[in-house]
Amino acid sequence: MKYTGTILAAAAAVTLASGASAGMLDDIKSRGELICGVTTGLAGFAAPDDKGVWKGFDADMCRAVAAGVFGDPNKVKFVPTTGQSRFPALQSGEVDMLARNTTWTFDRDVKLGFEFAGINFYDGQGFIVRKSLGVKSALELDGAAICVGTGSTTELNLGDYFTANNMSYTPVVYVTSDEIRAGYLAGRCDAYTTDRSGLAAQRSVMPNPDEHVVLPEVISKEPLGPLVRHGDNQWGDVVRWTLNVMIIAEEKGITSANVDDMKANSKDPEIKRMLGVEGEYGARLGLPNDWAFNVIKKVGNYAESYNRNVGPDTQIALVRGVNALWSSGGILYAPPFR
Numbered sequence: 187m188k189y190t191g192t193i194l195a196a197a198a199a200v201t202l203a204s205g206a207s208a209g210m211l212d213d214i215k216s217r218g219e220l221i222c223g224v225t226t227g228l229a230g231f232a233a234p235d236d237k238g239v240w241k242g243f244d245a246d247m248c249r250a251v252a253a254g255v256f257g258d259p260n261k262v263k264f265v266p267t268t269g270q271s272r273f274p275a276l277q278s279g280e281v282d283m284l285a286r287n288t289t290w291t292f293d294r295d296v297k298l299g300f301e302f303a304g305i306n307f308y309d310g311q312g313f314i315v316r317k318s319l320g321v322k323s324a325l326e327l328d329g330a331a332i333c334v335g336t337g338s339t340t341e342l343n344l345g346d347y348f349t350a351n352n353m354s355y356t357p358v359v360y361v362t363s364d365e366i367r368a369g370y371l372a373g374r375c376d377a378y379t380t381d382r383s384g385l386a387a388q389r390s391v392m393p394n395p396d397e398h399v400v401l402p403e404v405i406s407k408e409p410l411g412p413l414v415r416h417g418d419n420q421w422g423d424v425v426r427w428t429l430n431v432m433i434i435a436e437e438k439g440i441t442s443a444n445v446d447d448m449k450a451n452s453k454d455p456e457i458k459r460m461l462g463v464e465g466e467y468g469a470r471l472g473l474p475n476d477w478a479f480n481v482i483k484k485v486g487n488y489a490e491s492y493n494r495n496v497g498p499d500t501q502i503a504l505v506r507g508v509n510a511l512w513s514s515g516g517i518l519y520a521p522p523f524r
Contacts, residue, residue, distance in 0.1 A: 222252075229387040267284070290302040307409075
């Protein structure tokens with residue numbers, strides 16, 4: 187009886203987990219599109235172009251998930267969210283996932299009940315100032331007015347940094363990235379603080395980018411990544427392994443251009459598993475076995491997305507740095523596909 191009870195309990199747990207996890211994916215499939223929460227507009231990460239098409243590194247994350255689920259990266263409805271509205275939008279079910287410069291923290295994971303699917307960008311908070319101000323270090327900003335977004339860890343980190351260094355400041359608070367940039371350019375503050383990737387993105391769309399400089403200090407750790415609600419393990423796995431597939435594809439040299447050849451000819455067992463040649467790995471997620479193939483074919487690997495949106499040859503001009511693969515001097519890493 188002891189073993190029977192244990193087995194029945196385990197079976198019940200599996201049944202409950204399966205029932206919970208099936209709901210979200212089935213709802214999205216029935217709806218026919220993924221609803222993805224993004225920023226209100228941040229160059230290189232998620233912003234509509236002149237035709238209203240959302241593009242960017244985070245927008246690619248949404249499209250990659252859609253490619254895996256539907257085989258079509260365009261089956262996405264993009265919902266702009268602010269620092270204040272993003273979490274209620276996810277909690278309420280207004281969006282299926284968030285992919286918008288959101289930092290993984292204890293409270294967001296545990297208290298707010300979210301599940302971060304991984305880290306797609308390792309970042310840190312910094313400051314940008316006008317060169318004409320003559321400031322070379324954030325430690326010279328004592329008494330300055332600082333433009334900052336509300337409803338974010340950025341606001342809290344700003345306070346911690348100035349307190350720790352026995353400095354004073356006047357916060358000038360805004361809701362959206364466009365509002366913060368406009369306030370800074372209008373001279374309402376001496377400096378603007380956010381993640382350094384965001385500063386690079388904002389600088390790229392300023393009228394005279396060379397008149398502004400990002401200061402050298404990095405005052406926080408900002409691991410950014412896509413997130414979903416707690417309670418649906420399968421949906422969390424779909425988003426998590428979509429990101430992992432893009433990272434593994436770069437590591438294995440699989441690109442949108444050569445993925446057909448890799449699927450047909452590669453002898454690498456991990457590549458064969460991932461591209462659906464062997465095993466039932468897609469079926470375990472409730473997806474077609476070629477779902478990962480579709481992610482890579484229709485969106486690309488991590489490097490392709492990074493380089494076309496924020497890489498050295500773009501206006502954002504971000505070097506990979508710590509976001510390089512673990513095998514290339516960075517810390518980007520995905521679990522094995524097996």
